[in-house]
Amino acid sequence: MAxxxxxxxxxxxxxxxxxxxxxxxxxxxxxxxxxxxxxDMEGASGTLYEGEKFQLQFKFSSKYPFDSPEVTFIGPNIPxxxxxxxxxxxxxxxLTEDWSPALSVQSVCLSIVSMLSSCTExxxxxxxxxxxxTCSKNPKKTKWWYHDxxx
Numbered sequence: 001m002a003x004x005x006x007x008x009x010x011x012x013x014x015x016x017x018x019x020x021x022x023x024x025x026x027x028x029x030x031x032x033x034x035x036x037x038x039x040d041m042e043g044a045s046g047t048l049y050e051g052e053k054f055q056l057q058f059k060f061s062s063k064y065p066f067d068s069p070e071v072t073f074i075g076p077n078i079p080x081x082x083x084x085x086x087x088x089x090x091x092x093x094x095l096t097e098d099w100s101p102a103l104s105v106q107s108v109c110l111s112i113v114s115m116l117s118s119c120t121e122x123x124x125x126x127x128x129x130x131x132x133x134t135c136s137k138n139p140k141k142t143k144w145w146y147h148d149x150x151x
Contacts, residue, residue, distance in 0.1 A: 068099035
């Protein structure tokens with residue numbers, strides 16, 4: 001547990017001092033336990049999401065960084081994207097099976113900004129309605145099928 005706290009303190013300092021472009025930590029969201037963060041994110045200029053603002057919620061288990069954080073979009077503005085469900089769940093392999101302890105909050109944020117930036121058409125995943133009705137509250141419990149590498 002102490003090593004998780006140290007790691008999260010380092011990552012928090014890192015994202016505060018050197019945030020990825022368009023990303024900032026919501027200072028009021030990080031409690032003393034460091035287990036839940038809100039990250040503010042802006043759509044990159046020149047993309048379909050330019051000028052839009054989003055929030056990501058990170059929840060860290062006591063096994064972090066060996067276990068990936070639970071990452072979801074929250075709030076009223078959830079991006080309309082082929083890999084983002086209307087409940088905020090994100091279909092992105094590094095959040096589950098491709099997670100590595102070498103990854104960080106910063107690298108996850110960069111991957112999500114990149115995923116949004118490369119989108120060519122704003123639309124929900126084809127199975128959005130069924131998924132939202134039947135999924136677990138924790139997106140990490142979903143067995144994702146990663147089949148679209150070009151979005």
